[in-house]
Amino acid sequence: MMNHKFLSLIFIAVLAGSACLAQTNQPAIVEDFKPSTKNQPGQEYPQVNSQGYARFRVVAPQAQSVSVSLGLGGKGGTVLTKGAGGVWTGTTEGPMDEGFHYYHLSIDGGVFNDPGTLNFYGSARWESGIEIPAQDKDFYALKDVPHGNVQQVLFPSKSTGTSRRAFIYTPPGYGKDPKKRYPVLYLQHGWGEDETAWSNQGHANLIMDNMIADGKIKPFIIVMTYGMTNDVKFGGLKNFDIKPFQTVLVDELIPFVDTNFRTLADPSNRAMAGLSMGGVETHMITLARPDLFSYYALLSGGVYTPTEIKDKSKLKLIFISCGSRENPDGVKKAVTDLRGAGFNVVSYVSQNTAHEFLTWRRSLRELAPMLFR
Template structure:
């Protein structure tokens, strides 16, 4: 079977294909207003490819050439649940437009062709859902904070570090802020920033634009320059829907890799401020889950804690950790607004059993530096976490 992207224009609304729902669960029902015909290629398309396309309302139009296929469907989101059924035209191209608009920001998706899973050859690939997935970007009204601008840029480099506990060398990506290479005597704080379930150490740079967010914040003098370290921190054998789920996840092996192997490596090879008050840990989704399991039990190592769609820190949690109030300089918790409205969103863990906003307020009343942030109009997705990093970064390492 030949599978390729057709670069011709999609069929007009005069003869529309059948539509299937593709909007993020929990989004408002699609408006009755006509779909605006101002579709443009997604910013994540492969060079020279015209589809998929996105319009100003956030609708997505797909067009794929699979002449011998019997069925073609597009699945979006972590895990690829739900989807849009494509219809075959006389030119052997399969076409469809989403029934409703998608939330702003980045989304994973893939094609299902006659029961087989394929990536869309029109788009770039991103590691998510334990595989390389196609990606699409719905332009956001606030995208300026992660836009590429004419400002000094930091550098993201790959490092390999020895891990005796796993009998291997492991990979990490390290962001060093603008000016790091030119200021030989300056030392910097470090944030250890973890990805979510099914992703890897490339996620925060590729999908999250963490380096661009930091470049822009530093240029605007809104954040102190600091190093970010991103490494693979999970086991793909544990899935949120599997028996036992995350409750059966053993954090001990990763704790050893992070605290006993990676942190010493980073402190030896980069100009760090190698103490607790200049080191933080944060993560999105499962990375937040890992952060909550590791950081409070290692308060001599981490002074800042960030949970991004990854749990909440309650007064009871704090009471169970000796020294938390005195040693933790910031407890940052965030969620997408849709996550708190609906019990569970696509690919996300269940809503916290206790109210994260109430918990954050209680910690603040108890005298802790506690901050709670909600990303408006987004769910368990990267736009929530991009915004969360934008909000959290200026609060870190403010001596």
């Protein structure tokens, strides 16, 4: 089982947030701000510029203090200044890391979402979101290519006494050939998130569509479900019990998917991956049930060691990734040790990112071409 100290480090990284600021002296701010792509329709704020700064505008005439939990500017993040008409404005003190970030407003000590943005489930609540354009954003951009479908399904769960939800991506052309069957990737979110994360924050479907259109990957199905992680509180990770979720995944969800979708229902065509706490779940379940999966992937979710993998008869690939601001040395050492023990293992380090969705978008881009070959 994964070291409890490591579990705590993952949890701390999540709580610390992903809104990292580039360091060193900053040049003058370029006034080419545009609305974030994560804004509500027609909303002008928040805005981002070509350097990665974020600018906010909040109308709160009766407020005494307003701040944004994003960037520097004191304990509250970016502190906004009150102007005429009770309009509060402010700009981050430095450029943000590229990619997606959660944030919220603090108004007179209360926590609120920004009415200018869409909401995304993270930190075990619906949060505001902002997108800092990345230099390599083309791989997850919405393009004029054939698109797959992401559909919500409800599957029966006797172990929990409920109908549980999953989102399932089927690739372009899935409905055209009733005889064609597909491999499946079971893809898990992180702590504080849910089954919507990989589609909404991660753009997993767009990454897949673009890579399939470019002929870079073999089409496959992705299944995303809630990992039952959000009852875990800080300091309680050592008590995390994988068994309830393992039962849901192994005994209920996988049979449901194999029955209701045209899958290749064998271990050589089944993979499991997860980001952060979802990587911890992947680690635990793949070790406990090596008969089910042939591809394992941990995205900022720890590492495997040679001694803990007792059965490698069906194992085809281990993929381990992280951001360059996380633990790249640990990832590289794990890969060296696993290769020395005869495992097929690949590492990936996302440059200039931390524990955040650009790390995981890039990781999926690197992982997908290696699956089911």
